[in-house]
Amino acid sequence: MRCQNLVCGLVLLLALGTSTVVQATKPEDTAATRAQGQVLFERTCLFCHGATGQGDGPAGWFLGRYASPRPRNFTAGSFKFRSTPSGDLPTDQDLFRTITKGIPGYMPSFASLSEAARWQIVAYVKSFYPGFRTETPVPLPLVGAPTPQLAESLDRGRALYTSFECHTCHGTEGRGDGPVTQAGELKDASGLQIQAADLTRPSSFKNGASLPDLVRTLLTGLDGTPMPSYAARLSDRETDAWDLAQYLRALSAESVP
């Protein structure tokens, strides 16, 4: 589908927005579902994530050899892109979103697979880590509502960016070149060197670049990386997380279509 005008763009956006929330086709998590998921996984994911889900497929071994990230090791039970508190497992919806949208720069989108197929894969991915059978992940509440991008909101966002010391990793102008990053001190959980994200390039954000996506990243943190959760510190005022997200959007050097 190609979009050449605003209306078409909006329709496409709405279609994309709803396709990731509709759960009508979500099958029961049964042995049969997981078996169907396994067939799909071995065809589409094994190359990077490996047959045993440890991130050591033929390409996976090569991908994370010198620098983060390695394809995720599903048997470790640690996930970056969650709606849940730091340290918790992701919800089914979180896994479904990652598989649907892919990870810019690292993993393709699998939106071309049917929804049912993507849910079957979710069930199979979960089977690599026993914790999924006993824990029920609960999303953090998304408090408040988006603030308008007004000068006051941006000023408060800028002040939070400074007082939370985001610049030590991300740099004063958000280019991912803060002193800690420059010193090469940032490592992921497997000891591989990792870079702080370049905040002027939202198209590269792995966890999404919309305001709610940014708020989710700030509240949950990216487990297994030095990017912390700010859930506790952003709970003072309902608008804090949204003001900070607005400020991040203003750092963008990309033109918004």
Ligand code: HEC
């Ligand atoms: C081209 C290699 C590649 C393929 C193919 C691939 N992945 Fe990934 N995947 C990655 C990499 C690399 C990461 C880690 C990215 C990061 O940590 O920033 C990842 C991370 C993930 C994560 C972790 C998300 C999180 O919250 O931490 C899930 C789940 C996942 N992949 C599922 C899948 C599934 C399911 C398939 C097949 C449908 C698949 N991947 C195919 C490379 C791949």
Ligand code: HEC
């Ligand atoms: C200790 C270093 C560190 C600090 C402090 C830090 N970050 Fe990060 N941040 C990182 C790293 C490393 C990544 C990249 C993680 C990855 O690629 O998996 C990241 C990623 C991000 C991303 C991109 C997420 C995505 O979807 O790809 C955003 C947005 C972000 N940080 C915002 C912030 C803000 C705002 C603050 C302050 C409130 C902050 N960070 C503080 C290290 C840090």
